[in-house]
Amino acid sequence: MNLNDILDQELHEECGVFGVYGVSNAAEVTYYGLHSLQHRGQEGCGIVSCKQGQFNRVKGLGLVTEVFNDTNLNSLIGDMAIGHVRYSTAGGGGIDNVQPFLFRHHTGNFALAHNGNLVNSNELKKYLEERGSIFQSTSDSEVLAHLIKKDKRAHRIDAILDALQMIEGAFAFVIMSKDKLYACRDKYGLRPLSIGKLNGGYVVSSETCAFEVINARFIRDVQPGEVVVIDENGITSYDYSKYKRYHMCAMEYIYFSRPDSDVEGRNVHSFRKESGKILYRERPTEADIVIGVPDSSLSAAIGYAEESKIPYEMGLIKNKYVGRTFIQPSQNMREKGVRMKLSAVSSIIKDKRIILIDDSIVRGTTCKRIVSLLKEVGAKEVHVRIASPQITNPCFYGVDTSTYDELISAHKSAEEVRKMIGADSLYFLSKEALFEAAKREDLCLACFTGKYPTALYQSIKDANKDGKF
Ligand code: SF4
Structure with a gap:
């Protein structure tokens, strides 16, 4: 890789x-x-x-x-x-x-x-x-x-x-x-x-x-x-x-759309902030600071901090200038991949119990690297809170979670995912919370539930079985 x-x-x-x-x-x-x-x-x-x-x-x-x-x-x-x-x-x-x-x-x-x-x-x-x-x-x-x-x-x-x-x-x-x-x-x-x-x-x-x-x-x-x-x-x-x-694709609210967009009348930042509040209410946890993975998780982190009264801090900084044309690095540098993109602010993180908010876990590799980054700079505990349910099924509607193989939650329980990413605790938002945060009764949740709103044609099923799609 x-x-x-x-x-x-x-x-x-x-x-x-x-x-x-x-x-x-x-x-x-x-x-x-x-x-x-x-x-x-x-x-x-x-x-x-x-x-x-x-x-x-x-x-x-x-x-x-x-x-x-x-x-x-x-x-x-x-x-x-x-x-x-x-x-x-x-x-x-x-x-x-x-x-x-x-x-x-x-x-x-x-x-x-x-x-x-x-x-x-x-x-x-x-x-x-x-x-x-x-x-x-x-x-x-x-x-x-x-x-x-x-x-x-x-x-x-x-x-x-x-x-x-x-x-x-x-x-x-x-x-x-x-x-x-x-x-x-x-x-x-x-x-x-x-x-x-x-x-x-x-x-x-x-x-x-x-x-x-x-x-x-x-x-x-x-x-x-x-x-x-x-x-x-x-x-x-x-x-x-x-x-x-x-x-409507729930991921439009959770991850894709810009926070300043309104998706069918619901502002995306407001949705994410509300999902962060519900995340705290569903699993209250004691900690010293709340941090979010930039940029799409910051609104949920703000909501979590507001509801829990735990201070929100800028514990992770994104380097905006790491682009797709970045030079191909040596193996040693490859292993530092996430560090190129994200830096942990050690003076903020050291000796703290951290609530880390992320919007989703797809393959688990990014989350694992961030947890280990936080621990390397001295975090006492890292409690990962995910502002969406576990992604257990591929999407066939234009999002690149196209095979079961790629999805860690298709194969592992929440506890197994926690162990894999090295967190002290892990909690995923409930499906019901998405409806509450979106203030609506219908959403596509197929990647969380496997209940697809459309027919799935045989060609897609075959392609997916072979891992080609
Ligand atoms: S399965 Fe549905 S909710 Fe999930 S990414 Fe695709 S369209 Fe969005």
């Missing part, structure tokens, strides 16, 4: 999408939107703009600030644009899989970007290839485009509605034709997608945090099973499915 792998033991979301309609310099607005969504994917990004039916695209591997510059942004003319940031899982990496995809077709050109994962893409790809479709990439997101292209009806919305009925899984799609923007969300409500208003035009985004930076005003979320069409007439709503559920 190299240093980048060691540093990269966290959960990853697959993507973020953004779209603009009716705003001058739409590509520039999209650039700022994507920059706010950068935490959802750092491997590649792209923008397609449209002016009077002319589509232009820039995409590349790397961060938003690395891929775009004044020159290539100036080439993206028009008052419509869509953009995408990608973290690759399904379909793998490489420039071909970086979105938005652009399709030229006699029924009208269009561009498409997707966040999520389709569970029946293998079956649909086979079906489409047998009927002459040629795929540009290995990404499952292209399946929807081919389904749309197969439909020769005059109105694109008819093709989109029918195509959406054929796909299963988690998705937030933005599609741009020469004069319309389409925002679509899966009928289970697994992935977020919000609409905002900006200078007489509209923006859509995977997260509301992107609205702040461009000064857009949140209007509403796209509903599960809904297609929102934005054009010169404003917003028109269609349902592609009457079956609607509100199984």
